[in-house]
Amino acid sequence: MKTYQTILAAACAVVGTCLCSAAGKKEHAKKELPNLGRVMFIGDSITHGYGAPSYRWALHKIWVDNGISFEVVGVETGNQSGGVDSGTNYIDKEFNNVHAAMSSQRAYETSGRLHSSKRLDGTDILDWLGVDKTYSGSRKVSGPAPDTYFILLGTNDTLSDYMKKGGIGKGTNIDEARNALLDKKKGDISVIVDTIRKVNKKARIVVLTIPTWGNTSPGNNTDPADYAAIVSDYDKKLVAWAKSKRVILADVNKGLIDVANEEKPGKGVPSFYNARDGLHPNLQGDLLMAGRVAQALGLAGRSAGLPRKASAKFDVTATSMLETATAKEGVELNEDTLTLGAGSELVVPWPQNTDLKKGFAVSFVASVGNGAEGGWAKDKGLVVQVGNGTVSGELSVTESYLTWNGKVFLYSDDMSKNKEEIRVAYLPGNTKANIQPGFYVWLGDMLVGEGLASDGKKKNGVTFSNTGSEGISVAHPAADGAPSAPAPKGYVKEEKLAE
Numbered sequence: 371m372k373t374y375q376t377i378l379a380a381a382c383a384v385v386g387t388c389l390c391s392a393a394g395k396k397e398h399a400k401k402e403l404p405n406l407g408r409v410m411f412i413g414d415s416i417t418h419g420y421g422a423p424s425y426r427w428a429l430h431k432i433w434v435d436n437g438i439s440f441e442v443v444g445v446e447t448g449n450q451s452g453g454v455d456s457g458t459n460y461i462d463k464e465f466n467n468v469h470a471a472m473s474s475q476r477a478y479e480t481s482g483r484l485h486s487s488k489r490l491d492g493t494d495i496l497d498w499l500g501v502d503k504t505y506s507g508s509r510k511v512s513g514p515a516p517d518t519y520f521i522l523l524g525t526n527d528t529l530s531d532y533m534k535k536g537g538i539g540k541g542t543n544i545d546e547a548r549n550a551l552l553d554k555k556k557g558d559i560s561v562i563v564d565t566i567r568k569v570n571k572k573a574r575i576v577v578l579t580i581p582t583w584g585n586t587s588p589g590n591n592t593d594p595a596d597y598a599a600i601v602s603d604y605d606k607k608l609v610a611w612a613k614s615k616r617v618i619l620a621d622v623n624k625g626l627i628d629v630a631n632e633e634k635p636g637k638g639v640p641s642f643y644n645a646r647d648g649l650h651p652n653l654q655g656d657l658l659m660a661g662r663v664a665q666a667l668g669l670a671g672r673s674a675g676l677p678r679k680a681s682a683k684f685d686v687t688a689t690s691m692l693e694t695a696t697a698k699e700g701v702e703l704n705e706d707t708l709t710l711g712a713g714s715e716l717v718v719p720w721p722q723n724t725d726l727k728k729g730f731a732v733s734f735v736a737s738v739g740n741g742a743e744g745g746w747a748k749d750k751g752l753v754v755q756v757g758n759g760t761v762s763g764e765l766s767v768t769e770s771y772l773t774w775n776g777k778v779f780l781y782s783d784d785m786s787k788n789k790e791e792i793r794v795a796y797l798p799g800n801t802k803a804n805i806q807p808g809f810y811v812w813l814g815d816m817l818v819g820e821g822l823a824s825d826g827k828k829k830n831g832v833t834f835s836n837t838g839s840e841g842i843s844v845a846h847p848a849a850d851g852a853p854s855a856p857a858p859k860g861y862v863k864e865e866k867l868a869e
Contacts (some may be wrong), residue, residue: 372503373455381421396413404785405439406438406517407439407441408441408443408513408515408517409440409443410470411519413522414471414475414525415450415473416525416650416651417471418475419451421644422447423467423657424471425622425659425660428657428660428661429664434460435670436673436862442639444471444679446467446470446472448467453467454724459802461803472489476523476526476563477551477559478550481618491507493505493507495562495565496565497509497510519702520578522553523559524580547600552607554611563575563615564794576619577612579619579622580622581622581623581626582627583637584643585649585650585737587812591831618665619666620665622650622658625659625662625781625783626638628734629742629782629784630642630769630782639771641654641778641779642654643780653820659736661817667861669862671812671815674817674855675800675805676797676853678862681731681854697714698716700714708843708845709842712838712840716835717831720832720833724851725851726758728853729795730851731793731795731852732794732847733831733848733856734844735791737786737789738751739751739786746769747839748769750837751785751838751839753834754766754833754834754835755829755832756796756832757824757828759828762827763822763824764795766837769785769786770784775823775825792812792813794811795812795854810855814859829838832849834847
């Protein structure tokens with residue numbers, strides 16, 4: 371067993387040292403992803419944007435961060451409410467807020483099975499893509515056929531229509547509702563895919579799972595418990611369907627689903643949704659959805675305009691860093707992994723003469739608790755406090771959540787199985803580039819927290835605390851006096867990588 375002083379000194383040195391496995395080799399991107407070309411979003415109000423810009427805005431920023439070329443086209447403009455104007459700039463690319471989505475849109479309307487839909491102005495994908503040669507209206511994509519399509523449909527078909535004879539099914543059978551969407555030849559989603567391929571055989575098609583719900587509104591026909599079963603059933607069947615239709619499937623629910631909600635399995639974390647209806651994702655929900663769509667495409671996550679690199683080294687020769695570090699009993703070190711017993715704490719100040727004016731970053735890999743075994747511990751786990759004396763923030767990692775400042779939920783999953791690096795960075799922001807000031811949080815290279823507020827405590831340094839879990843492993847802790855994004859796990863333009 372190492373002595374207490376040795377543990378302290380070694381632990382401090384670890385905090386000041388980069389993750390060796392990541393820094394031992396220069397990080398390189400995978401083969402560059404071809405341009406997305408002309409892009410079209412097809413969907414309902416979740417894609418249109420209700421109370422938030424929709425996942426389209428968050429995805430736009432991912433593409434810009436990764437240096438991907440794209441041009442968005444469509445037949446509708448804007449958001450239903452709470453949106454972002456066309457022309458809004460992110461770094462060096464304006465957001466083109468066009469799409470083929472409408473509030474309450476059904477798949478059977480989009481496919482052309484209900485050819486006279488008033489909601490879609492009597493048009494459908496046959497008209498939008500020029501398949502119906504007799505159509506001469508204005509709701510038509512001009513120029514070449516789109517190259518990349520994102521389809522998110524089925525929410526209204528299942529939530530509101532599966533019990534209606536005039537809807538997608540002929541009765542109350544969930545199987546009928548699902549088959550009306552996914553039958554390989556006649557299903558509405560299948561017809562939409564086949565129609566796309568009539569105009570572009572090489573089209574890249576991404577189909578999204580139906581997002582789960584935070585709460586369902588009383589005006590919908592579906593009981594919340596039934597709807598959870600429908601979404602779960604539909605999304606599972608979507609996996610095999612996607613393979614059979616040779617499309618890319620993006621499971622947007624991972625991170626949204628409240629894994630600790632044993633009373634209502636499959637339910638989303640309520641704060642990820644519009645408070646009015648509990649169905650439409652808000653900015654946080656959009657952020658998580660876009661991250662999953664990017665992963666499905668094989669792209670890296672957001673970088674927020676920051677250089678991508680493995681956790682950088684501190685100059686640990688400053689003896690004051692070791693002399694002023696403090697720890698409570700229960701902190702042990704095995705190579706580059708901290709073990710924190712219940713109630714233990716390690717406080718490490720920044721080295722002297724560290725310039726934090728342009729921000730800073732802290733990273734680590736943490737697993738907490740034993741997951742669902744014995745029930746979820748929602749309020750016990752690892753707390754990482756980080757600040758520069760002017761701003762500070764607190765990231766909590768429990769068995770089931772990532773939470774900011776003790777109240778803002780960022781992500782939900784079984785964190786007892788986590789092997790991903792967690793990075794917290796503070797950056798002053800850039801108004802001209804539309805990069806918000808505040809704290810940013812990544813899980814792996816997926817951004818799960820954007821522009822998060824300071825807690826007002828003005829702490830200076832880094833503190834790792836165990837708030838009551840039986841034992842917490844903190845591997846590869848590292849800190850840097852400049853903000854950075856994690857090294858990419860997916861495709862990104864080579865020139866976007868930090869040397």
